[in-house]
Amino acid sequence: MKIRILLATAAVALGLIAAPAINQSISSAPVAATKADGELVWAGRKNLTSYVGGPENVTVSDGAYKLPPTQDDFSWAFLSTDYNPATKTGSINYKGKVDWYHAGHGFHIIISNPTIKYTNGKGEFIADVKMPVTGGETTEGRAAIFTLSDSAGTVEGNKYSWPSVGTTVTAEGERLFQKWYAAGSAWDSAKYYVSL
DSSP states (O other): OHHHHHHHHHHHHHTSSOOOHHHHHHHTOOOOOOOOEEEEEEOSOHHHHHHTTSGGGEEEETTEEEETTTSOEEEEEEEEEOOBTTTTBEEEEEEOEEEEEETTTTEEEEEEEEEEEEETTEEEEEEEEEEEBTTSOEEEEEEEEEEEOOOOOEEETTEEEEEEEEEEEOHHHHHHTTTSSOTTOEEEEEEEEEEO
């Protein structure tokens, strides 16, 4: 019996007979694909932050945080993407909420869960917006609130980056901002990337 085991072991080692199927399946298992990742860094509008009294009157949550040293730039966490660099089409979704508020001014501007959406290289900035006004109405909705300036971006391996992209208020953005910011007015530039 021992002789048979030794012979079988030697035959496997020399490649004379096949190794058990389970060993083949383990050795040929595919390596997992790289997980998509990304980040959006955007201040919104720094003069709005100044108007409400500075970063201490801006609340961040749900995946957004304030960046040092000034605390008036905000990082929005990556959520998902279907962006196709070959066609320059698709969405990059981020999560987080930023709330600009000062009790003396009687309003909030809350922007959350932004999406960068490209269609054939043309970009728009979509987000949830809520703007309650003390003694007035509350506007709320998800819409393309900004158009994005053209930016070729950069490519490094599987990382696609846009280092400075202008954001311009749309007509729907004007409505949600209750005409505080007219269509065509500029907010701060955004920078973002996605790794596929």
